[in-house]
Amino acid sequence: MPVEADEDPATLFRRDSLYGDAEKVSVVDKHHQQGSGASWRQTLQLAFQSIGVVYGDVGTSPLYVYSSTFPHGVRHRDDLLGVLSLVLYTLLLLAMLKYVFIVLYANDNGDGGTFALYSLISRHARIRMIPNQQAEDASVSNYSIVQEENNSQTRRARWVKHRLEASNAAKVALFTITILGTAMVMGDGILTPAISVLSAVSGIREKAPNLTQSQVVWISVAILFVLFSLQRLGTDKVGYSFAPIISVWFLLIAGIGAYNLAAHDVAVLRALNPISLLLSLVHLLPHDGMETGTEAMFANLGHFNIRAIQLSFNFILFPSVALCYMGQASYLRKFPENVGNTFYKSIPAPMFWPTFIVAIFAAIIASQAMLSGAFASLSKALSLGCFPRVEVVHTSRKHAGQVYIPEVNFLIGAASIVVTLAFQTTTNIGNAYGICVVTVFSITTHLMTVVMLLVWKNHVVYVVAFYVVFGLAELLYLSSILSKFVEGGYLPFCFSLVLMALMATWHYVHVRRYWYELNHVLPAADLAALLGRHDVRRVPGMGLLYSELVEGIPPVFPRLVNKIPSVHAVFVFMSIKNLPIPRVSPPERFMFRRVGPAEHRMFRCVARYGYTDQIEGTKEFSAFLLDRLKMFIAEEASFSCQRRTCDDTAGEEDHARRRGVGVGVVVAAEEEKQFIDAQAEHGVVYLMGEANVAAAAGSSVMKRIVVNYMYNFLRKNLSDSHKALSIPKDQLLRIGITHEI
Template sequence: MSAEAAESPGAAAERLKRHDSLYGDAEKVSNDKYHGSGGSWARTLMLAFQSIGVVYGDIGTSPLYVYSSTFPDGIRHPDDLLGVLSLILYTLILIPMLKYVFVVLHANDDGDGGTFALYSLISRYAKIRMIPDQQTEDTTLSNYSVDTRLRRAQWLKEKLESSNAAKIGLFTITILGTSMVMGDGTLTPAISVLSAVSGIREKAPNLTQLQVVWISVAILFVLFSVQRFGTDKVGYSFAPIISVWFLLIAGTGMYNLAVHDATILRAFNPMYIVQYFSRNGKEAWVSLGGVILCITGAEAMFADLGHFNIRAIQISFTCILFPSVALCYMGQAAYLRRFPENVADTFFKSIPEPMFWPVFVVAIMAAIIASQAMLSGAFAILSKALSLGCFPRVEVVHTSSKYEGQVYLPEVNFLIGAASVAVTVGFQTTANIGNAYGICVVTVFSITTHLMAVVMLLVWRTPAALVAAFYVVFGLAEFVYLSSILSKFADGGYLPFCFSLVLMGLMAAWHYVHVLRYWHEVDRAVPAAELGAVLARRDVRRVRGVGLLYSELVQGIPPVFQILVDKIPSVHAVFVFVSIKHLPVPRVAAPERLILRRVGPVNHRVFRCVARYGYTDTMEGHREFAAFLLDRLKVFVREEATFGDGVGSHSGRAQTAAAAVEQEQRFIDAEAARGVVYLMGEATVTAAAGSSWAKRVVVNNVYGFLRKNLRESHKALSIPKDQLLRVGVTYEI
């Protein structure tokens, strides 16, 4: 017997005193998390294998260009190789392994990872979002539990909620991280494909660098053209290809160690790092910009966590990724001890002659997979930004029916593809692109460290000393690397910086106006008590069918309703105010999705519905949503009568209520059969008189441009034009 069946009617009525569609259903929701760290070992090992192709393409192809980027002017002293190799090994151990694999992965948001997941997790524990759409009912979701009983966590929560500077600061670094990921998505295809294709000059020395660039451009064109098919269509081959790649680079590394100089293993002694800096001074510090490229794509372990689990990624990193790339770097260093003049083409020159063509072909495939994985991650992050109101509306195409989070953004894909081709043609060498690439990589690392410190204090309630140790160790290491990369600002580092500033500006402008518009509607919401007066007007008549009026407002009646009634004095027989709300959780179970309320007396048949989605949830098509809503509406009518007024204590009254419920349900079915009409307010937003010039530029020009040139609301919700009625309204904010 279920818990709700065993419960007494009185207790049930008390527990379900808020009348919505979730009465019994919320109790039936499974509280299972994502893949988690549990499950059978067979499943975990399978996920570990699959993660190889999705997560490690970028970091696994870094050996193609790290040494050439670290020594752009050649190797001055033989022992410099020991110092750089030691730096590479301990950088791999410190940031990807210790920071991400064993700490950051545990900061997932119900299984989802990435910068926005951290921000979302923080916003669930403290009200740091600037849109006032929090509802008490949201905290009853099965995956929304929070606990800030510790005094320090409560103190931090109060500080964050009372400080606009803290709210703006957290939001700013989050969108900065998103902007840098987009920069990473632009530069990863450029540097990976160009470095792989450059190997062909070993067998075709007559090819010029410009010709290599145009071959790379052709591959990039194909890469971005096939994005619309999605990772799911070709992803099954990713893990085997990348596994072969790791096998080849590990084998090549062992070969070079055995043939050239096995004493390079001395680099595990960190004293060679000290000697390297003592010998080279400023040049050693500048070279860190090349060393950091050995961990490009490490953030993907966290961002792609939702498709795997913690234990699977820990196994694949420590048992496959780290040994393979470490052996490759050691083998390249051993080769360079004998042939230091070949540092510009280390990877392909160190390959044994019989293995060149297999390695070259797999290198091209691995570079494409690395780019594909980075682009998929960038699209997924932007779709989360969209759901949280932090990015202008663009088309989101879900490319897989089996796997969540695999999305394709056509407009964004075109812009990233054009930028990637431009970077390849403009910079032409991996060394030049590397100067820009490093800034994206380290900035995202640093932002994750900052957000992690807040999560550790607020969510995990970690002792302050451990949080300080985490922040100092990793923050200082990342600051040293970032300072090195910024020294190459004029040599290409400016590119992602400028790109990110533009993207951040667009995101900030959109979110700023989005918040102002929401507050404008909140201040002008129609009180529910006035609905009866509106419907009682002589010129207002009730027409057949179901009307769904979409609004972002989750409390009160949106002001566009009054405008609608003034312009078209009619209201549908069944009328529902629908608010689409995105919560700071990865997903909302279907039985918990809708909150329903009745507005006014029963005979009005006017309702309010808040449809709640997590930031990784896929919205249903308009037909599926309408059918789901009407079905839940009938359930709500029945349960409202059952639990609303203590009905059930008197059999006669119960029979009367049951008849009334059945009659209203039949009425809803009859009106639904006559058709569903979607109504939507199309707001033109302008800066109010007396606004500053900066506000006028942001509201009238930047926001206005984005709104006119990107997708409209009804297209984003997939509402067909023949069922849509749009009401124009102008807001002066």
């Protein structure tokens, strides 16, 4: 990697704005991680709130699981015991044991999800393709890398770290399964609204039998249209009602389940016998699959703490959903012919309309929560450089994770409506939905295994036990659900392949472009010659040149000077950098260094954000940057004075001379701060390189297709960097440049 253009190798100390900032940062809020900092009252309140945000997906699964599992009817009544056993033990094994008691603890400073696991790994090993890691990043308070004793587990972790960093195949594999998980979550965002709303609306045919299935589908489409139209408002506007509605839903399904269990066949409790599970694995799993949506509880951890989710799952969700499934199995043992609409058929007549209305709201809430998770996952993927910079709207001032992406919302909404119109029933949608869920389960297991080895440094016995038990269970489920590939299961694979191709294309070119610019930076010696040209003049104002590089002077700068031979009086090379952590505290946000001698008034600034942080608006950003720049100049002067006066061996005359020089340094710093304020009042101009990328001569046909067509299509139609970076159009100057990679 080339040496920083503004860095003198002979200098013993490098001064930047991070020095001392860690001492100014307030203690990080750790309540997300284990809940130990929250009182029981707060924990119970969070547990109640989590019901509406986390469990809408798995809580509405009783609407369609039996109809999806028995699309051709119940062949034998004892099959119901096997399916019920699979359902209950899936909830116990995968949802409760794996997620609630293990995976939730692998959060990234309170944030969960597939991307959080990848970020956690990338913080402990250099597995990212772009070499923008800096030593100062590890000093950020949320980085949380703990040094441990030198034992066998630590040595094994170092070995894993070395193998990951030395293997490009391992890096590509981790990146690939991460974007596959993101693509599957996006697929879940398409399928959950379709299957939940369609399942809930289908119940109306119990009271209006003259309605055709086509009419039910169109009613569902209307609800979906309204749902996606309201996404721009965000869950924060109506989220206060989510928990009460879902709580009522759980009370209703638990009561209905208990009623059916007592009224029809209590013998279904035999499904709790592990022997029933073994028999079902042999006879049913190769033919019938089932799925539960539990990834949401991990992805939404950022708004709650672990203890709150554990309480709400173990004492509210699991008893309610388990009772509902047992009640439906009991009802079907007596009326197996009603398996196509089990949920509504099993409701006692007086409770039908209240349950129907609450079911509609519960389906909408489940869809809303899943869509919020899909938007959050994609916004996190932006920081990996594997998706074009698009406008991300933060819909809540309280919760950083609640975002809305207009272009993506339109595409997901259109796809969800098309799926509903094309499949018509929940059976085929359920097949596709199951593949999405189980694939994400499996990806989480693989990433968790790396976390246990590299980050947690667990004993190898625990790691092997985790991987074998859960990996084998998910492999059985996946092999079962893949048997329904042609019956709708192909949908998430097709969608994921398209999305992964787009993400991989963007990331590949993004990485190659970064390396191209890194290898063509302007040497430090050439900067002085460039600014010293007779035709180059310094004009009033402040210029911010945006670049992906965090090292060296980007090649677009000499092009700018050659085309417009002028440089602003104060010039900042600006880089927006995403760290593999959820949040960066504002005092640690900006890191400054000088570029060239002080009289050049040129600086490098790296603005560091976590993957859940929001980039400030234009006024807030420029004011904050200006304030931190002046603070950097003041601290630099103070640091220089300390170095000059710390030599105890010097004589009194020398000390007096150094104090005089120190006073001069402080005065010069104050004058420089006043100069910067004056130039900022002249105006701030944002400069951005508009890089056209083309495949180099002699490239393969595949590379030319990827670079010249796919990437440039995405860049022209989706990328709108100035909006994503909150840059006003009237202050933006684009500089065209072409890279051949």
